[in-house]
Amino acid sequence: MRYQPLPAKFHTANRQKLAELIPEHAFAIVDTADVLRRAGDFEYPFRPDSNFYYLTGIDESEAVLVITPHHPNQRLREVLFLRETSEFTALWEGQRLTQDQATKRSGIQTVLWLSELESFLEQLVGKYSTVYLNAESSLESGPLNPASRRAIKLHAQLPTHDIISSVAIMGDMRTVKAPEEVDQIRRAIDITGRGLAKAWAALKPDVPEYALEAELTAEFTRQGATGSAFSAIIAGGQNATVIHYSTDAAEIGADDLVLFDVGAEAGYYAADISRTVPASGRFSDRQRAVYEAVHKAQAAGIALHKPGATIISIDAAMRTVLIKELVSLGLITSEQAAGPDAQKHLSQYYSHISHHLGLDVHDTGSPVEELKTGMVVTCEPGLYLAEEGIGVRLEDDILITDTGCEVLSKSIPSTPDDVEAAIAGHRQ
Ligand code: GLY
Ligand code: MN
Ligand code: MN
Numbered sequence: 001m002r003y004q005p006l007p008a009k010f011h012t013a014n015r016q017k018l019a020e021l022i023p024e025h026a027f028a029i030v031d032t033a034d035v036l037r038r039a040g041d042f043e044y045p046f047r048p049d050s051n052f053y054y055l056t057g058i059d060e061s062e063a064v065l066v067i068t069p070h071h072p073n074q075r076l077r078e079v080l081f082l083r084e085t086s087e088f089t090a091l092w093e094g095q096r097l098t099q100d101q102a103t104k105r106s107g108i109q110t111v112l113w114l115s116e117l118e119s120f121l122e123q124l125v126g127k128y129s130t131v132y133l134n135a136e137s138s139l140e141s142g143p144l145n146p147a148s149r150r151a152i153k154l155h156a157q158l159p160t161h162d163i164i165s166s167v168a169i170m171g172d173m174r175t176v177k178a179p180e181e182v183d184q185i186r187r188a189i190d191i192t193g194r195g196l197a198k199a200w201a202a203l204k205p206d207v208p209e210y211a212l213e214a215e216l217t218a219e220f221t222r223q224g225a226t227g228s229a230f231s232a233i234i235a236g237g238q239n240a241t242v243i244h245y246s247t248d249a250a251e252i253g254a255d256d257l258v259l260f261d262v263g264a265e266a267g268y269y270a271a272d273i274s275r276t277v278p279a280s281g282r283f284s285d286r287q288r289a290v291y292e293a294v295h296k297a298q299a300a301g302i303a304l305h306k307p308g309a310t311i312i313s314i315d316a317a318m319r320t321v322l323i324k325e326l327v328s329l330g331l332i333t334s335e336q337a338a339g340p341d342a343q344k345h346l347s348q349y350y351s352h353i354s355h356h357l358g359l360d361v362h363d364t365g366s367p368v369e370e371l372k373t374g375m376v377v378t379c380e381p382g383l384y385l386a387e388e389g390i391g392v393r394l395e396d397d398i399l400i401t402d403t404g405c406e407v408l409s410k411s412i413p414s415t416p417d418d419v420e421a422a423i424a425g426h427r428q
Contacts, residue, residue, distance in 0.1 A: 002224045003187075003267035006180050008107035011057040015078060015108075017173055018055065018166070019069035026130035027068035028166055029121070031146035035061045045227065049147075050359035051134050051170040053268055056080060056106045060097055064117055064146075065108070068124060075110050079120065084113040125154075130162040137165035171364030175356060176374040182399055184269035185357065185376055186408055188229070189397055191264035192271040193412045195219040199234070201426035205254035205279055209234040212258075213248050220264045229270035229361045233261035236279065240391025241384040243351055252279045257287050259391050263361060270361045272378050273409050274395030281423045283416055287390060290383055291416050293325035294392045297381045301354075305398050305405035311354050311367035311377060318381045319343065322350055331385070349385060354378045357397055375400045376408070 022028055032052040036044045048059045056065055062083040071077045083089075085096040099111040112120070125131070131154060135147035142148075154163050177185070195216040202215045212234050220228060231246040239245045240259035252258055256279045263271040276291065278284075283291060301318040323342045326332045332345045356365030357376045365375065377400070382393030396409045413422040 003184075003226055005057055005105060005267065006184070008057065008105060010178055010180050011055060012107035013178075014173065015055050015065075015067060018169065019067055019077070021169055022067065022069050022132060023130070024070045025128055026132060026162075026164075027066065027071075027124050027128045028132035028134075029147075029150065030055055030065040030067070030134040030166070031150060032058070032061065032063045034145045047227070048268065049134065049145075050174075050268070051167070054170070054174060054359060056108065058082070058097070058102060058106055059268070062114060064114065066117075066120065066124070068128070078108050079110045079112060080106060080108040081112050081114045081117045081120075084115065125158055125161065129160075130164060131158070132164050132166040132169075134166055134170070136167055174358060174363065175365040175369075176372055177358060177376050177399075178374070181269060181358065182374075182376065182408075184267045185271065185397065185399075188225070188264045188266035188269050188271035189273065189409050189412075191220055191223040191225050191266055192262060192273050193409070194223055195262065195264060196260060196273070196275060196412060197422070197426065199260065200277060200423055203252065203258065203277065203279055203423065203426075206251050208251050209236060209239070209248040209258075212252075212260075216260075216262055223264070225264040225266055226268055227265045229263040229265040229272065233259065233274075235259045235261075235391065238386070238389040238391075240276065240393075241386040241389070242391075243382075243384070255280055255284065257283075257291075257390055257392065259393055261393060261395065268359055270357055270359070270363075271397060271409070272357055272361050272380075272395060273397065273412060274380055274382070274393040275412065275414070275419065276392045276394065277419050277423055281427065282420060286388070287392075288416050289329060290385065290390050291392050293322065293329060294381055294383050294394050295415065296325065297321040298379055298394045298396070301379050301381060302396065302398065302405065302407060305371065305377070305379070305400060307371055307373055307400060307402070309371050310369065311371070314379070315353050315367070318379075319346055319350065322346055322381065322383065325383075349383050350381065351384070352380055352382055352393070354380050371400045373400055373402050 033049040038044045046061045064081040066079045102111045135151040198215040198219040199212040234248045235245045236252040236258045237256035259276045261274040297318040300321045301314045304314045327337045356363035380395035384391045399406045413419050
């Protein structure tokens with residue numbers, strides 16, 4: 001396999017937690033993600049739905065989990081449905097999981113074929129009046145997927161049943177990470193650091209951003225990543241001032257700063273790292289000053305990560321540092337910094353807020369909820385000076401511990417001196 005799967009007991013414990021929240025008159029259907037068509041009869045690589053994967057460890061398409069915690073037949077309390085494999089499928093697509101393999105991976109004892117799902121559900125809806133679905137409660141948001149299609153169908157077929165979204169419940173369950181999940185995130189971060197090193201080794205004037213992306217993602221693949229956790233942002237000069245630039249099509253200028261906001265995905269867990277490096281190998285005085293302002297804000301922010309803090313309060317503290325730095329950089333006056341509109345002046349240069357990290361890059365968890373031991377969040381301040389063609393973002397991934405935090409990405413060079421030394425090292 002490309003990755004070390006999480007142990008079945010982890011997924012079993014997750015299902016147990018969900019089962020405890022499902023009342024007697026209810027059951028839950030958890031669909032995985034769609035196979036998405038790319039063009040013609042070719043598809044995008046399949047990635048399982050994060051909630052489904054969290055509960056099962058199964059990363060095959062066309063799979064459904066049904067949890068009925070109060071079913072009188074114990075063997076039917078958790079049932080996994082998979083698409084039946086055949087010689088034809090094996091010939092064209094390769095082997096799919098056998099029922100035994102699926103049981104080993106997930107810990108689910110009853111694995112049936114998908115052809116049996118509809119009759120199984122027909123029996124359940126006669127006995128249970130509430131159905132939890134792995135679909136957003138607002139079906140208007142986003143493209144249709146198996147869960148939302150199921151929601152539409154069940155609403156039409158069962159007008160008197162309550163059809164409820166389990167997405168928020170799953171979101172709460174996923175915010176505190178188990179040690180095994182943190183290990184996957186560490187692996188994703190390690191791969192990301194290796195990918196960045198390869199990209200930095202190829203960094204030189206006139207190289208296209210996409211050629212750097214090729215170096216990065218080749219290393220991700222070589223290291224067994226399950227993919228890039230999001231479209232890599234590799235942005236030289238002015239492009240670095242566009243927060244979600246991901247065209248990666250321009251050539252790097254000799255004096256550009258190059259912003260990398262990238263992340264590998266390992267076993268479906270994401271890293272999300274930003275580093276900003278000088279194409280020449282040396283920061284200009286101005287670039288270094290802007291960089292140090294961001295670095296100072298981030299250091300102040302990182303120091304505040306501990307149980308009980310909130311992302312929003314940490315962001316506010318970083319904003320306070322950045323407002324002072326804007327004065328030092330000559331971007332606003334000290335009167336503006338001290339005035340009631342200081343935040344407004346900052347908003348021209350700063351626009352980001354950190355987030356939880358896990359199976360999703362922007363993982364479940366709110367910026368206003370208190371941090372707890374075992375949560376993993378990013379810390380990602382930046383300054384974007386469009387008029388000067390300078391964009392700097394620093395982003396690290398942080399595990400909250402009992403006593404404070406651990407910066408999981410600390411081995412990836414981050415001070416301006418370390419960044420220069422890293423680039424120089426790759427050029428030898
Ligand atoms: N790379 C997306 C983000 O930093 O949130
Ligand atoms: Mn981020
Ligand atoms: Mn990022």
